[in-house]
Amino acid sequence: MPYRATRASGASRASRGRCPAAAPRDPTPCEGPHDAATLVDRHGREVAGCVHHCARVLAGLEGARVHPFVPAGQALEIYSRARELPPFAWEIGR
Template sequence: MPTDRCSAAHAEDPTPCGGPGDAVTILDGVGGAAAGCEHHGARILAAIDGARVEPGSVVGAATRTFVAARSALLY
């Protein structure tokens, strides 16, 4: 994985980061955590059952990430 991407970006996901790499923190159900941009945070949040999002360095990013992840699940 290129070093200019956030830690929430999956190695097989070629999309660029959307904002700072510490905008949100994604927590899985077993104690794992990854800081990420809103874009990759939403993608990983939608992909992992039981994951949740916590605020990071960007005000409002956790809410936008949650909404984006929910939108991905609906379509």
């Protein structure tokens, strides 16, 4: 993952109104449920998050994918959004 997601950091972000997939430097707010989808990186590590932040993280993770148990509509939305974003979009103001 682009940052080290731990249970503690995920819990603290969620308590502040952000999903665990929201990168610490990404200023954008979550969209929808904080556990709408789960991403899996190429090493098998998983992180749950809202559709918005999952797409933003997926755009910058080579070899990552949406977990197979995520409903097809949400998975397609994440892939579609990620395809339109540069990696680490928050670093260039997107």
